[in-house]
Amino acid sequence: MSEDVQIPYDFIHITPPMKAPDEIGNSKLGSGRGWVPVKKETLQHVKYKNVFALGDIAAIPMGKTGGSVRKQYKIVVNNLISVMETGKIPKSNKEYAGYTVCPLITNIGTVMLAEFNWTNKPVPMVPLDPTQERYIWWLLKVYLLKPMTIYGMLSGKA
Numbered sequence: 001m002s003e004d005v006q007i008p009y010d011f012i013h014i015t016p017p018m019k020a021p022d023e024i025g026n027s028k029l030g031s032g033r034g035w036v037p038v039k040k041e042t043l044q045h046v047k048y049k050n051v052f053a054l055g056d057i058a059a060i061p062m063g064k065t066g067g068s069v070r071k072q073y074k075i076v077v078n079n080l081i082s083v084m085e086t087g088k089i090p091k092s093n094k095e096y097a098g099y100t101v102c103p104l105i106t107n108i109g110t111v112m113l114a115e116f117n118w119t120n121k122p123v124p125m126v127p128l129d130p131t132q133e134r135y136i137w138w139l140l141k142v143y144l145l146k147p148m149t150i151y152g153m154l155s156g157k158a
């Protein structure tokens, strides 16, 4: 049973739904629960072997960030080529390990960069304590992420 309650607040953070559009989520490709069911290590559809999904649309744990997509697209490209050339994914193909990253803005000029994977252990890209707020992660968030996405990821270089 649920009831409506009113709670005072001075700051609210609302998370938008992270799921496939209904056209996909409710189609035969979708799980009926809003995502596309894929094997989480290969990102290959559980039923249709010539279909792959990545990003917010994919029914995998965590991984709903652009940082996850940055790791996932290389897995998908590799597996897609394997399926097109041989009809299957060899065990030697690299698997997605659940990497995700959250830049947590703690103040103007400071960010904590939480990088982790399905083990929930920190997997920092540089050996710096991820529990510390840092100016360099602020610079990354404010100035580098957008060009990295546009010029790096979209051209397959980042």
Ligand SMILES: Cc1cc2nc3c(=O)[nH]c(=O)nc-3n(C[C@H](O)[C@H](O)[C@H](O)COP(=O)(O)OP(=O)(O)OC[C@H]3O[C@@H](n4cnc5c(N)ncnc54)[C@H](O)[C@@H]3O)c2cc1C
Pocket: 016, 021, 023, 054, 055, 056, 057, 064, 065, 066, 067, 068, 069, 101, 102, 103
């Ligand atoms: C406020 C906010 C802040 C975030 N900050 C970060 C961050 O700092 N770092 C980070 O890594 N991630 C961040 N994320 C998460 C990140 O933006 C998403 O995980 C990422 O964009 C997912 O990429 P995607 O390609 O799967 O989906 P999307 O980027 O949502 O792309 C899906 C595209 O499909 C289009 N589309 C939808 N329906 C249809 C249709 N029927 N026909 C055709 N096109 C359609 C949409 O218009 C959209 O362009 C943030 C998200 C939000 C909302």
